[in-house]
Amino acid sequence: MSAPGAGTASSDFERFTRATVNLLEDAAAEKSRLEGALRAAFNILEDFAEEKRRLEDNQRAVLNILEDAARERLTLEDSQKAALNILEDAAVEKGRLEEMQRALLNILDDVDVQRASVERTNRILSEEVERRWRTEGELKAHAEALARSNAELEQFAYVASHDLQEPLRKIQSYCQLLERRYKDELDERGKTYINFVVDGSERMQNLVRDLLAFARVRSAAKPLQPTDAGASLQEALGYLETPIQEADAEVRAAPLPLVNADPSQMTQVFQNLISNAIKFRRPDAKPVIDVRAHLEGHLWHFVVRDNGIGIEPAHLERVFVIFQRLHGRGEYPGTGIGLAICKRVIERFGGRIWVESTPGEGSAFHFTVPALKEEGA
Amino acid sequence: MTGTPRVVVILLVEDDAGDVLLLREALADARVVNDLHVLGDGEKAMAFLRRLPPYENAPRPDLVLLDLNLPRKNGHEVLQEMKADPELRAIPVVILTTSDSEADIALAYEHYANSYVTKKSNLDEFLDLVRKLDEFWLQIVRLPPPGGAAPPKKGLP
Numbered sequence: 001m002s003a004p005g006a007g008t009a010s011s012d013f014e015r016f017t018r019a020t021v022n023l024l025e026d027a028a029a030e031k032s033r034l035e036g037a038l039r040a041a042f043n044i045l046e047d048f049a050e051e052k053r054r055l056e057d058n059q060r061a062v063l064n065i066l067e068d069a070a071r072e073r074l075t076l077e078d079s080q081k082a083a084l085n086i087l088e089d090a091a092v093e094k095g096r097l098e099e100m101q102r103a104l105l106n107i108l109d110d111v112d113v114q115r116a117s118v119e120r121t122n123r124i125l126s127e128e129v130e131r132r133w134r135t136e137g138e139l140k141a142h143a144e145a146l147a148r149s150n151a152e153l154e155q156f157a158y159v160a161s162h163d164l165q166e167p168l169r170k171i172q173s174y175c176q177l178l179e180r181r182y183k184d185e186l187d188e189r190g191k192t193y194i195n196f197v198v199d200g201s202e203r204m205q206n207l208v209r210d211l212l213a214f215a216r217v218r219s220a221a222k223p224l225q226p227t228d229a230g231a232s233l234q235e236a237l238g239y240l241e242t243p244i245q246e247a248d249a250e251v252r253a254a255p256l257p258l259v260n261a262d263p264s265q266m267t268q269v270f271q272n273l274i275s276n277a278i279k280f281r282r283p284d285a286k287p288v289i290d291v292r293a294h295l296e297g298h299l300w301h302f303v304v305r306d307n308g309i310g311i312e313p314a315h316l317e318r319v320f321v322i323f324q325r326l327h328g329r330g331e332y333p334g335t336g337i338g339l340a341i342c343k344r345v346i347e348r349f350g351g352r353i354w355v356e357s358t359p360g361e362g363s364a365f366h367f368t369v370p371a372l373k374e375e376g377a
Numbered sequence: 378m379t380g381t382p383r384v385v386v387i388l389l390v391e392d393d394a395g396d397v398l399l400l401r402e403a404l405a406d407a408r409v410v411n412d413l414h415v416l417g418d419g420e421k422a423m424a425f426l427r428r429l430p431p432y433e434n435a436p437r438p439d440l441v442l443l444d445l446n447l448p449r450k451n452g453h454e455v456l457q458e459m460k461a462d463p464e465l466r467a468i469p470v471v472i473l474t475t476s477d478s479e480a481d482i483a484l485a486y487e488h489y490a491n492s493y494v495t496k497k498s499n500l501d502e503f504l505d506l507v508r509k510l511d512e513f514w515l516q517i518v519r520l521p522p523p524g525g526a527a528p529p530k531k532g533l534p
């Protein structure tokens with residue numbers, strides 16, 4: 001307030017001061033308002049920064065999430081892929097399982113079929129077993145019957161040899177006695193009659209004796225055993241010493257093997273073959289007989305070769321038949337049993353016998369005998 | 378009995394008439410001075426050897442020729458009985474038979490037969506056989522002395 005006329009200098013000062021104070025107050029107020037605004041601005045900035053930070057955080061979080069999500073997605077994709085693979089494998093497995101199941105079903109079907117066939121086979125087998133038992137029983141019965149038959153045959157052979165020859169002996173002896181006693185009273189015809197009787201009974205005796213020998217090839221046979229064929233040949237040559245000497249025959253033998261045979265029967269074979277070779281010799285040639293053997297598989301192949309009169313092709317098999325002779329009784333002696341016995345013996349050993357021949361040049365008798373078990377191809 | 382050769386008493390145990398005659402002929406042919414007695418079966422032979430009725434006066438044989446195949450009692454049995462009897466076992470027994478079976482031969486010797494001879498079919502061979510039997514058994518061989526027997530009969534040749 002300004003009094004009108006109070007002092008105007010003091011009042012202006014006052015007014016000025018008051019205005020300045022007012023201005024200062026206003027300035028101060030303004031300053032404080034500015035400061036306040038500044039502070040507010042600062043606060044806002046801080047909040048803004050804060051917000052920015054939060055936003056950045058969120059952003060980072062989101063980025064993380066996105067990253068995680070991305071990773072997740074990858075993992076998920078992997079898992080998905082893995083899951084898909086697993087599903088594929090599972091599908092394959094399922095396929096395989098279904099196949100196996102089908103196969104199993106087939107097998108079960110087959111098993112059923114098999115079982116039916118096994119049952120059938122079992123039935124057949126048990127029938128077969130029964131049949132075998134029965135056959136075994138029959139075989140045993142047969143073996144016993146055979147043994148009995150052999151014993152009977154042996155008995156028969158003994159009777160044949162003994163009782164049959166007895167009357168023949170009488171015929172022979174008494175005819176000869178007759179001749180001696182009454183030769184002065186017998187004319188030529190009478191003597192001839194007697195000779196025929198004696199001759200007939202002699203032949204009958206030889207036949208009986210040979211039949212006996214033939215039968216005994218089986219009935220008196222020893223079990224097959226390792227046999228030295230060379231020794232058998234030597235034994236046969238021993239028995240044939242006289243005929244060999246008389247005929248001036250030469251027997252050549254290659255080394256002979258061990259065979260599976262009956263030793264005395266082996267000797268018989270050699271004896272018969274060589275005796276024949278000497279008997280049926282050519283009148284103009286010294287008899288030469290060659291004996292050798294070679295291995296064929298599991299058989300020893302023997303050849304007894306001579307340079308005798310030979311055998312015609314038509315008769316090559318007949319010679320082995322019992323009592324078959326190719327010559328008249330007057331030409332060559334013998335009953336015609338030698339080769340039949342050889343055949344029976346060789347066949348008993350499990351071999352074969354045959355002859356090759358050139359009439360006028362000689363014959364080669366071939367026979368096979370099983371080798372010992374360890375030998376042979 | 379000086380100067381007179383003792384006649385040999387031969388007992389032939391043989392049932393076949395043909396064989397008996399053959400042996401007689403052979404003995405005659407060999408000029409064996411003998412007193413031949415023939416019996417046809419084993420039982421009669423044992424009765425003869427033991428001098429049982431009707432053979433109370435039977436002479437003791439110096440040699441027995443024994444066939445194997447005899448009726449009633451066969452040769453093997455006669456042989457066994459003879460060799461088991463102390464009175465008879467010293468008498469030589471020659472088995473004279475047709476059988477050439479190894480079983481028969483073995484059995485005869487097992488029962489102490491003195492020898493075993495198979496009869497031959499051929500007459501000449503048989504005659505030769507009997508001649509040899511005579512030579513061996515009645516000439517070469519010393520027979521047991523007659524001790525304990527009845528005095529030997531003078532036989533007919």
